[in-house]
Amino acid sequence: MKAIKIVTIVGARPQIIKAAALSRAIRTHFSDLLNEVIIHTGQHYDTQMSEVFFTELNLPQPNYNLHVGSAAHGEQTAHMLKGIERILLDEQPDYVIVYGDTNSTLAGALAASKMHIDIVHIEAGLRSFNKQMPEEINRILTDHCATLLFTPTQNGYDNLLREGFLPLQQAPCSADNPGIFLCGDIMLDNCIFYSNRDSNTQNYHTKNHILSENYILCTVHRDHNTDNPIRLTSIFNALIRLSSLTGQKIILPIHPRTLKMLSKNLDEKLHEIVLQGDMIQLIEPASYTEMIELEQNASLIITDSGGVQKEAFFMKKPCVILRSQTEWVEIVETGSAKLVDADEDKIVAGALEYLNQPPTNFPPLFGDGKAANFICETLFQNKQHQLFLIIEKNEV
Ligand code: UD1
Ligand code: UDP
Numbered sequence: 266m267k268a269i270k271i272v273t274i275v276g277a278r279p280q281i282i283k284a285a286a287l288s289r290a291i292r293t294h295f296s297d298l299l300n301e302v303i304i305h306t307g308q309h310y311d312t313q314m315s316e317v318f319f320t321e322l323n324l325p326q327p328n329y330n331l332h333v334g335s336a337a338h339g340e341q342t343a344h345m346l347k348g349i350e351r352i353l354l355d356e357q358p359d360y361v362i363v364y365g366d367t368n369s370t371l372a373g374a375l376a377a378s379k380m381h382i383d384i385v386h387i388e389a390g391l392r393s394f395n396k397q398m399p400e401e402i403n404r405i406l407t408d409h410c411a412t413l414l415f416t417p418t419q420n421g422y423d424n425l426l427r428e429g430f431l432p433l434q435q436a437p438c439s440a441d442n443p444g445i446f447l448c449g450d451i452m453l454d455n456c457i458f459y460s461n462r463d464s465n466t467q468n469y470h471t472k473n474h475i476l477s478e479n480y481i482l483c484t485v486h487r488d489h490n491t492d493n494p495i496r497l498t499s500i501f502n503a504l505i506r507l508s509s510l511t512g513q514k515i516i517l518p519i520h521p522r523t524l525k526m527l528s529k530n531l532d533e534k535l536h537e538i539v540l541q542g543d544m545i546q547l548i549e550p551a552s553y554t555e556m557i558e559l560e561q562n563a564s565l566i567i568t569d570s571g572g573v574q575k576e577a578f579f580m581k582k583p584c585v586i587l588r589s590q591t592e593w594v595e596i597v598e599t600g601s602a603k604l605v606d607a608d609e610d611k612i613v614a615g616a617l618e619y620l621n622q623p624p625t626n627f628p629p630l631f632g633d634g635k636a637a638n639f640i641c642e643t644l645f646q647n648k649q650h651q652l653f654l655i656i657e658k659n660e661v
Contacts, residue, residue: 386413393590
């Protein structure tokens with residue numbers, strides 16, 4: 266039988282990381298059945314935001330790179346849509362796979378949907394219930410034109426049921442008969458795979474002059490936090506207070522968006538203190554394995570990243586979330602993460618509470634680390650069902 270052709274669309278850092286897990290499963294177990302073509306939209310383009318993940322996680326170089334770069338949402342998405350459509354016309358794949366909720370996700374889903382190509386959405390069903398977030402719109406629209414929706418959590422599955430999706434009635438799935446599958450989190454696949462490898466911690470820490478035994482790891486990149494001077498100031502004031510109260514350094518691998526916004530949105534004095542490096546150590550964006558090591562060795566994680574929130578949970582680390590709501594509600598419900606928004610006092614109090622009494626409740630809410638295999642198997646089976654249906658129709 267001819268291998269099923271999949272076009273995978275990536276663009277932003279976390280999508281490259283997630284795609285690496287699926288690609289590894291294809292190469293290891295499904296290479297005769299699934300043939301993958303990779304499109305990189307170019308949404309992220311700095312070496313440390315893109316190339317480093319292809320190399321380190323052994324993801325094949327993209328077959329196409331649209332090099333769209335940064336722009337306003339509409340312009341960026343439109344460039345992607347145009348470029349992806351052109352490639353899909355040439356490639357004529359059986360499936361288009363999109364991840365998460367970025368502009369690259371939406372562009373991929375729209376292009377495929379107009380051409381009646383089955384869309385596979387990995388990380389379906391997640392909701393913040395905040396439509397001010399560009400990601401919330403991207404994920405809702407993508408879910409509602411997808412054929413196969415793979416959701417990592419029970420909450421994601423329940424959200425889809427609430428929005429009118431039905432548990433699978435009859436195969437095969439199509440855009441008009443979408444299938445929803447609770448399969449666990451594909452990021453856990455990676456986390457397990459890479460946490461079990463030889464550690465480079467010493468090298469990495471030495472390279473970055475991370476000399477302190479105990480440190481707090483922090484990432485900030487949400488536009489809601491970075492682009493608002495009041496919120497960004499409040500977050501950095503909290504980090505400085507926390508460092509002086511605990512004596513622990515704040516290690517902050519800095520997203521390029523945030524780096525640009527520090528000088529624009531912090532006043533001169535605060536900006537200077539941040540750059541001094543005594544309390545907050547800004548480092549360039551980490552590679553994936555470096556990030557895993559930073560997370561494993563941190564006393565506490567403070568973040569507004571979706572992926573980092575989950576990785577904190579996977580590694581049994583307390584997490585202070587710089588948002589007022591999260592798609593990963595279950596980690597807050599377990600008591601191992603707290604929503605503190607960008608409120609200076611709440612950030613400090615939440616962090617101190619966790620440092621004094623670390624949480625211990627980390628139940629297995631994200632599956633068994635085998636999501637990628639399940640997804641590949643389902644893609645294959647669904648295409649088989651579609652083919653049988655065509656054969657049956659032709660025979661009648
Ligand atoms: C995007 C996603 C967000 C995701 C994040 C992961 C959307 C709407 N947002 O946010 O959901 O959590 O990626 O990291 O899709 N920049 C560079 N170099 C790069 C990439 C970005 O300098 O390689 C700078 C540019 O100034 C750019 C800004 O960062 O304007 C924002 O980049 P963009 O991709 O638009 O959004 P992110 O904040 O990265
Ligand atoms: N990450 C990384 N280096 C960094 C920061 C994050 O490799 O300097 C990884 C992190 O371990 C996780 C993913 O990037 O796997 C999360 O991506 P990000 O925070 O950019 O976006 P989000 O998950 O919020 O969409």
